Amino acid sequence: MKLSLKTVYTTTPIFYVNAKPHLGHFYTMTLADVRNRWCKFNNRDTFFTTGTDEHGLKVQNAAEKAGIEPKLFCDGLADKFKELAKLGDIKYDRFIRTTDVDHYAAVNHFWNTVNDNGYIYKGQHSGWYSVSDETFYTESDIVESNDEKTGKKIMIAKETMNEVIFQTEENYFFKLSKLQKNILDYIKSNPKFIKPQKYYDFIIHELESRELPDLSVSRPSSRLQWGIPVPNDDNQKIYVWFDALVNYLTSEGYPNAKEFPKPTHLVGKDIIKFHCIYWPAFLMAANIQLPEQVFVHGHWLMGGRKMSKSRGNVADPIEISNYYGSDSLRLFMMRYSVLDTDGDYNEKTLNALRSEFIDKFCNLMIRSLSKNFSIERALGRLQSNKLETLLNEVNDEEFKNSILSVQLQINNLKNDIDDDITNFDMYKATHKLFSMGPQINSLFDIYEPWKLKVKQDDDEMTKHNKQLKQDIIIFTALDSLRVLLLLFQSIIPQYSKMLLDRLNIDSK
Ligand code: MSP
Secondary structure (H helix, E strand, C coil), X not given: CCCCCCCEEEEEEEEECCCCCCHHHXXXXXXXXHHHHHHHHCXXXXXXXXXXXXXXXXXXHHHHHHCCCHHHHHHHHHHHHHHHHHHCCCCCCEEEECCCHHHHHHHHHHHHHHHHCCCEEEEEEEEEEECCCCEEECXXXXXXXXXXXXXXXXXXXXXCCCEEEEEEEEEEEECHHHHHHHHHHHHHHXXXXXXXXXXXXXXXXXXXXXXXXXXXXXXXXXXXXCCCEXXXXXXXXXXXXXXXXXXHHHCCCCCCCCCCCCEEEEEEHHHHHHHHHHHHHHHHHCCCCCCCEEEEXXXXXXXXXXXXXXXXXXXXXXXXXXXXXXXXXXXXXXXXXXXXXXXXXXXXXXXXXXXXXXXXXXHHHXXXXXXXXXXXXXXXXXXXXXXXXXXXXXXXXXXXXXXXXXXXXXXXXXXXXXXXXXXXXXXXXXXXXXXXXHHHHHHHXXXXXXXXCCCCCCCHHHHHHHHHHHHHHHHHHHHHHHHHXXXXXXXXXXXXXXXXXXXXXXXX
């Protein structure tokens, strides 16, 4: 696939393969997929990637626990993520795995560039390390706690509540401290770089309130076998985040491609420091342009609480999709997706929304396609006359205004939701699309076109007026439905296709 500077490039984070996919993963994939489909529908040149993050201690430990060789273990789980993408109609251009051969080459090249530019050095590292978070923490980031199972005293990270252990080892370091001011300056002069605003403010605060220590970017091979070796030093493996972030470049054909479009990254709120501080710093050190924007989303909870296996409140996107259809889940997540808050998954709400869609749009279609009306006649009439001309003939101001108002809103809708979708404000777009349903339906309720039947003793004028009004209503309803379904496609590709096919309308 040839990319150019104009390509709209959307990414999801790449998912850890230490466990099977959950709702949060499907949410991220769907948000990015909707944006990408939308841009493609609007004839923009697009590129969309998702994939799996396969190295690191977390995966090494999970594979060991399962008694499977790491690569085979990763193959199995990467397939699960691909299956989910297929089931959920996630139309990516590249599914990148950090075990892909071209990724190894890209990471090597990237490391060497950063190293040649003087941003990497070797040193001693001591600190509190969390395997689950794949992160070192400082003294101020940790607190004492009791292990739930053994009751023993342990140290945990305040932010994630995951256990940390004290470690001293030799590592390569990245000179993050040297770039702190540059990153701050860059973000300050690009106020749209991080969205929503509260995350922008958080990152500015992080950069202004303390001096960032240099970042350890390798692990001893004795502890971490499952990783990409540091070039020219087999005793060290590249830190999983340094490796993983480069996926966004690998997918663009780094280092060989000619043009690199700036990606728009979509990330969950837990990984913003990696994308808004470390990644810009790595890129600056490699002399590569920074991403276009980073959008941050909240997490899905269930019953107001974090989903967890032990609590038994985990929503499985595969199970839900198999039962309700993946479009129902896509619709639910997009309708209730507000980036700067967490969402609460609720099956009843999902089911109600699905019924609402059927009620508003499928019933509207059934109503419009009733045998009481002649669609051929309505289409024929509108083919040879302008709607405005026909409306003037009807001579009913209120009727004319209702039709024109629906038509105007429908005509503006595409432009109106363009910003919403490209900025991941999916609830706004979905709400606007939904709100057109009742307006079109009300044309039926108010003007009751089925009552505009021609009677035997109607004179020519009455007959003409009745048929004209009926045709205008049917045309307006069906044409609005056509536009709505075309615009709905990015959110619910299957439902839209089914209904567009019924109307014999090309999806483009
Ligand atoms: N592998 C890293 C990302 C590397 S990107 C260079 C990672 N993987 S993850 O599998 O743990 O998380 C992937 C994404 O899923 C993150 O953006 C995370 O925020 C998101 N989610 C994890 N749980 C979630 C919910 N409950 N709800 C919504 N998104 C959630 O981090």
